[in-house]
Amino acid sequence: MSGLSRRNFIKVAAGLGAAGALMPLRSFFSGSHLKGLSADLSAAPLLAGGSGTKPLVISTWKHGLPANDAAWKVLEGGGAALDAVEAGVRVPEGDPNVMSVGYGGLPDEDCKVTLDASIMASDGRAGSVAFVQGYKHPISIARKVMEATDHVMIVGEGAEEFARKNGFQREDILTDAAREAWIKWKQKMSEEDDWFPKDLDHDTIGMVAIDAGGNLAGACTTSGLAFKIHGRVGDSPIIGAGMYVDNEVGAAAATGKGEEVIKICGSFLVVEGLRQGLSPKDACKRALERILKKHGAKPTFQVAFIALSKEGEIGALSLQQGFQYALAAGGTNELVDAEHLL
Numbered sequence: 001m002s003g004l005s006r007r008n009f010i011k012v013a014a015g016l017g018a019a020g021a022l023m024p025l026r027s028f029f030s031g032s033h034l035k036g037l038s039a040d041l042s043a044a045p046l047l048a049g050g051s052g053t054k055p056l057v058i059s060t061w062k063h064g065l066p067a068n069d070a071a072w073k074v075l076e077g078g079g080a081a082l083d084a085v086e087a088g089v090r091v092p093e094g095d096p097n098v099m100s101v102g103y104g105g106l107p108d109e110d111c112k113v114t115l116d117a118s119i120m121a122s123d124g125r126a127g128s129v130a131f132v133q134g135y136k137h138p139i140s141i142a143r144k145v146m147e148a149t150d151h152v153m154i155v156g157e158g159a160e161e162f163a164r165k166n167g168f169q170r171e172d173i174l175t176d177a178a179r180e181a182w183i184k185w186k187q188k189m190s191e192e193d194d195w196f197p198k199d200l201d202h203d204t205i206g207m208v209a210i211d212a213g214g215n216l217a218g219a220c221t222t223s224g225l226a227f228k229i230h231g232r233v234g235d236s237p238i239i240g241a242g243m244y245v246d247n248e249v250g251a252a253a254a255t256g257k258g259e260e261v262i263k264i265c266g267s268f269l270v271v272e273g274l275r276q277g278l279s280p281k282d283a284c285k286r287a288l289e290r291i292l293k294k295h296g297a298k299p300t301f302q303v304a305f306i307a308l309s310k311e312g313e314i315g316a317l318s319l320q321q322g323f324q325y326a327l328a329a330g331g332t333n334e335l336v337d338a339e340h341l342l
């Protein structure tokens, strides 16, 4: 297998944040919703009783549970969705055991950890950074780009310089565990070129939320594809690809192989589906089908979307089995197995 085809493996990562501090969702939502319930969620339009559960936060993978806890603290206090999503995704960003986001993220092929992140507010403002080294919390740098400049995206050394000038603290974010994983990858790649950490089971955190006032926001942050070519940027910092918010209709975020998400403007496409009247799950399905259409053979990579409508209706769907999302509403927080297309 060539070096490039080796990189076709979707990055997932080890580590699990603390379990959600909120009550299990199962005890809040009546009946059969939960494990394996994403289909039910989009069929049953609104959570917890029919007309727009607010506030609500949904995020990708199991590291979404502690992230949701932090977001929920903001939302339950009447805080803004924008503050909630930033506070939420900062949790896995700062957790060295989450090896796909922020501090502790797996490095690129040169053993450098490079981070991507984006944030979007209900008033349509957006900020993002990409290919950032030496900072634990790219989401907060992205927010600073959004709030302190008239730019949307700053990358690489420029983003690092911007962070430094704005008081962010530079740190070594390569952990021993991530360095060891890189060494193992280097050692194995010649004899078994498609080696990839098999025990890693999550990826980017994308989070979308609606606050008590009915306003939406989204955030997305990642260390990107493990052992990627130095300089590679995925979907997460690209507004409309990794995450998108339109306060009139809804919000969406993506996880999985960023290249595939970029090529279809994935999160934007999901939100446009909502605008056209699709349920959140069907909007995710249409975007995934767009990806499938571009691939003759059954793809082996993973892509998943989460979506949240302005009415507080949620949906999620992945290409492959194994995607989970965390859903917090009404004081509960639970990991849900998403349906998959393939």
Ligand code: GLY
Pocket: 204, 222, 223, 224, 225, 233, 234, 235, 236, 254, 255, 256, 257, 258, 259
């Ligand atoms: N979805 C994250 C990435 O591809 O970088």
